[in-house]
Amino acid sequence: MRTNDLPQMRSLPLFESMSESNFETLMKAAYLQTFPAQLDLITEGDPADFLYIVTEGCVELYARSNGRETTMAMVRPVGTFILAAVLKDAVYLMSARTVQKSRILLIPSQNVRAAFEHDEAFARAIVQELASCYRGVVKEHKSLKLRTAVERLANRLLRYHSEQGATGSLELPYDKRTIASLLGMTPENLSRAFNTLKPFGVDVDGSLVRLNDLDGLTTLAKPNALIDDRGT
Amino acid sequence: MRTNDLPQMRSLPLFESMSESNFETLMKAAYLQTFPAQLDLITEGDPADFLYIVTEGCVELYARSNGRETTMAMVRPVGTFILAAVLKDAVYLMSARTVQKSRILLIPSQNVRAAFEHDEAFARAIVQELASCYRGVVKEHKSLKLRTAVERLANRLLRYHSEQGATGSLELPYDKRTIASLLGMTPENLSRAFNTLKPFGVDVDGSLVRLNDLDGLTTLAKPNALIDDRGT
């Protein structure tokens, strides 16, 4: 890695509390690379050779079975992926590809595990990150099992809305087909779900969504902190 | 905790590598209790005061939203639950109740976090456990998004079958309505899914299931190691 990239990496939550010497050792083994859009980074079933940390851009985690494919999560800066596989020295359960041109830090698995052993602060940060990932999937799973497609969409819109400053409108952060897959439905069904939400003040124009009846939409969505709140 | 329970606890994977003194400190703060069946242990939304470790019996993790309820997982010996909430000092995302009379070790959250800081072997064991839990939920989530109800049931039967020694028949480990909820369907739908599987050699008699056409069932189920294999 280039020396002048080091300070930026050092300030990432995962590294900021670890000792200088352990950080240097870890970074000597790491690669910081920029990948173009739509590039496959890893494939499910492959052994976990690297931990990935997205510093710029966006990565889609997806999975396949039978002939079907589904989006499992989107990773934005500064998020990691495939941490559990690295820690367990197991195969990846998900595939990953860039959505946009992305800058990604790759750390060889064995170095991550070594740093975990030798640096208590790093171990603590790793565990916090892993616990957050775990709770994220649990929330997704609850959403899928406890809500209809329209409810999932309504709550997702409310989430984007508040993340983007609650201005009354929001920008969809991904293609609609990606959002559909994230929410566990087909693109056709997403279209129809948007139509179902029209009477609740949801106006869609491309990737711009206006929410003209927040109260009504909220009543329908019944948001639940234990599903919809991030980072808790 | 009673002194003569200590050796048994000591042999649990979570504790077996930690230092004797750290183990003793942790156990001084812990409670080993036996709970009757159908007792509510924790409720989602409550602060995570304890880490729970099931040493005997069985615990159901479930979640509610709107008026709906779903079973998220079943925990058998020697499994932990609510580990992520404890490590993050956050609220529980799931509720838990005993299925049968169960023997459960409760360790106050703050002691778990302290032991994590002070004992590297414990930290490693905690991370392995948490990573396993994470991968478990990811697999469940993949199953729900990529498979139909009949496929989920078929694969679950194959899993129970191999877990129980692949003798050609298996015992359903929980009530059918619990299995239905675990698999993300209604009890009525589970009944019908069993009927759909009858032409594939699946004969149900109460909680006993005979698999008379393993090849046929496997062809239909299309099991996938990255969804169905435990512990990888």
Added chain:
DNA sequence: TCACGGGCTTGATAATTATCAAGGATCAGG
């Protein structure tokens, strides 16, 4: 400018899953 293609939408239809209501089996307790 025009054709092309990708992404999205819509309509028609089918498959899947849920709901509601009723009935059968089983078992514990009186």
Added chain:
DNA sequence: CCTGATCCTTGATAATTATCAAGCCCGTGA
């Protein structure tokens, strides 16, 4: 032996979601 309760199953129906087939919109590049 009955009674009631629980659990499961079945049938009828409805709701939800997926699939298939056009078609529209819009930006890109020739």
